[in-house]
Amino acid sequence: MGNSVVEPSPFAPKDLPVLPVIQGVRVAACQAGIRYANRTDLLMVVLDPGTVAAGVLTQSKTSSAPVLWCRKSLEKGGARALVVNSGNANAFTGKKGAEATRMTAEAAARAVGATPDDVYVSSTGVIGEPLDASKFAHLLGDLAVKAAPDAWHDAARAIMTTDTFPKLATRTVKLKGGDVLINGIAKGAGMIAPDLATMLVYIFTDAAVDQGVLQGMLVSGADKTFNCITIDSDTSTSDTVLAFATGTAAARGAPRITDANSADGAAFAAALHDLMHELALWVVKDGEGLSKFVTINVKGAESDAAARRIGFAIANSPLVKTAIAGSDPNWGRVVMAVGKAGEAADRDRLSIWYGDIQVAKNGERAPTYVEKTVAAYMEGREVAIGVDIGIGAGKATVWTCDLTHGYISVNADYRS
């Protein structure tokens, strides 16, 4: 089983982007045989001394052992290595799970000559199955030696579970004194029994950024990107977004970023957020069994937070998602989702658009509504739904995909 049963996403890119070398970052992947045969499942990233880390981790109350480990390492905020395994999430594995993570971090620390709290660990795959770190901890020394600055495609592939394509993005930021680079890789919500959806995102830059500044930028970026996407409303025990800044661009004359609001800080943050936006959309575009990519724009809500909650109520509604799958202009389901969101709304001020076509106006079907026109619009691969609540200035955009037979097949039809 595994990928063999899954059709590639219709949004899979024809060509993968080629990511530039980032000074101070080297990557290597190998087949450790953690769960699947004939595929890479272990990634090691070696980071030069002086690298700082920032992170955004799952809010799950049943967070995995590696998430708890990363949370602790982030308190210090330095970074010398990242180890990611796929095939086993090391979640809900009790004390044995914590020991497996510690063993992994200690082996990585030895391999790069650092302390364990300079190491970040992620695991993705089956839940509740003990992870035997002795299966791969001894491989980390070799990986550290063979790590190369240009093996980005290998890195993106090694963290995939049931993703149908690797996800990579890169940006160059022109700062006063010198350019800096940002590379990112992600794995998304391609879930196959018995795996859970886990989103893992790793971002690397040679910019010299203060750790606190980087952390702030990552949080605000995640808020508008990774925290605005949903496949099926479920939340992984392992979701992890980490950013590593080596500072090596300073040697080329790039300025140190000590203030997010400076011109250089703002330029860097804009590029970082843009890259996060691209990776977030790749995750959605590889959602399980999807046939359509959906953008939901909410405006006129009581607040931005209310707009976001309304957007998620629409995006997570199985009735809305199945109607989109069927190219059915069933905007009554959007009305329903707005109604159930629990946020302030006034039926008689509500307006709804599908693409540029207004379907509802001030609490009623729009007088110009023609079902056939909307149905034709919905046949497209990308569907945008606009909602004006009509009572305030709050707005938000949420991205999702449709709910198809493919989702059921992937999650119900194939036993582990």
Next chain:
Amino acid sequence: MGNSVVEPSPFAPKDLPVLPVIQGVRVAACQAGIRYANRTDLLMVVLDPGTVAAGVLTQSKTSSAPVLWCRKSLEKGGARALVVNSGNANAFTGKKGAEATRMTAEAAARAVGATPDDVYVSSTGVIGEPLDASKFAHLLGDLAVKAAPDAWHDAARAIMTTDTFPKLATRTVKLKGGDVLINGIAKGAGMIAPDLATMLVYIFTDAAVDQGVLQGMLVSGADKTFNCITIDSDTSTSDTVLAFATGTAAARGAPRITDANSADGAAFAAALHDLMHELALWVVKDGEGLSKFVTINVKGAESDAAARRIGFAIANSPLVKTAIAGSDPNWGRVVMAVGKAGEAADRDRLSIWYGDIQVAKNGERAPTYVEKTVAAYMEGREVAIGVDIGIGAGKATVWTCDLTHGYISVNADYRS
């Protein structure tokens, strides 16, 4: 299209219960041709003078016109007639919708010699389509005349949209002085494009109950029954639970119930709640495309409210629901759902059971866990999942069904 494409629920009863006559209640249904041909779509219930009403209505912010009307009639709390149409929800229809409801209520009031605020109206079916009440308002006079005390099956059928079977239940309560009867009919969450899930429940009793006491009993009953079921997490604009008490049993010597905590009050409330429980489970057992009925018992949470939210997080998780559809003992998805519920939880105290089989204990896979045994249990039509959060005394039970290809077919494959 319509029912023809839908398989009957595997839980459809072989025989419908025969409901007794309740003095003061007469019912009649007819084909008004509101949307579908060759099926009854209009129900009128005539209630004797002196009947009191209680109600629980959807919390949706985009409530339908009939829901708003019922809310107003409940302020007075008397009842002389109930009119229900299927085929059109009269929701999101603006001022025209309010006028259609008023026209319906006025026609019903004329037919029974009452005032419009003694009339209750429900509409279920397509959203956003103007409802032309002139199509059926003139039929209400005839219906009032031909209304009969024993046409309960007709009544239960007339309110169906895409339900695959009528839902009826009855109870007899032994009180000091004389028995009282309770009948109930319901329609559930069988949704076909372009219809929305709407739950409508009507309960009739000949008990003499004070309106405020009946309202309190209905609210507390709904809290443990209709508010504890979920098919797909979506909330209708039209959900309505109404109870009507004619008081005619008093003539047979049955006592007036003026206190929910008296012996008679408690006996009546227990029977009422039991009937509501039965109807709620029938609604779940006719969930769209379901193959399995699922009970989720949560205990050990911080509070009952927390337990219920955790229960709903599990019940609404597409990953949990699809795993159940596939008879996959993927209890890691239950861990995930507990984690995302946002309630206090401690991974290392969490225990999970499938039926009587413990699968997770104190934050780890149970030492006795054998996947094959659990998979065999899950092949059954009814699956019970037990969760002990392990941190408090809060408990709740939530009922749901699995998520199958049938749900996608019903909601995505067939265009309106």
